[in-house]
Amino acid sequence: MSVNEELREHAEHAHDDFSRKAGAGMAIIAALLAVVAVYGHLTTTEELLAQQKASDQWAFFQAKSLRRYQSEVARDILKATPGERAQAASAKYDLNLAKYEREGEEIKEKAEELGKESDLSGRRALRLHVGEIFLEMAIVFSSLAILTRKHLFWYSGIASASIGTVISATSFLILH
Structure with missing residues (x-):
């Protein structure tokens, strides 16, 4: 068989119905793959961002807890100190204690919410x-x-694409 005849035969095979259908299907699968891959990367980024925000909130919670503890110590020292000025200053630290506890609880709730958001992503x-x-x-x-x-x-290929599409689509069904 000559080179020209061989080239013609390959050209005919490239243009047959099966090759066109398989090629078109492959192009559709590639487009779907691109969308799923990009969305997967975005979702991973969302997960990491929420995780970092939760970590920041827990650090903030620890700082508030430390301030609350320092206020407790200062209040206890002032309560043990005789005199009206010490008692008035002690009352100021009582107010700080309540404020830091309230703020700490709010920060803790936000950190837990961000942790759940990260897990979901x-x-x-x-x-x-x-x-x-x-x-x-x-x-x-x-x-x-x-x-x-x-x-x-x-x-x-069709079966694998179908499975991949279904698994990817179910990511939208995960609510919590």
């Missing part, structure tokens, strides 16, 4: 990344189908 990101794996496998199967002209690879 983490579960969503995991689903998206697992879906991404199946979509990548679908592209590999589709490529093999075009190269080998075997329908089994094409059907495997």
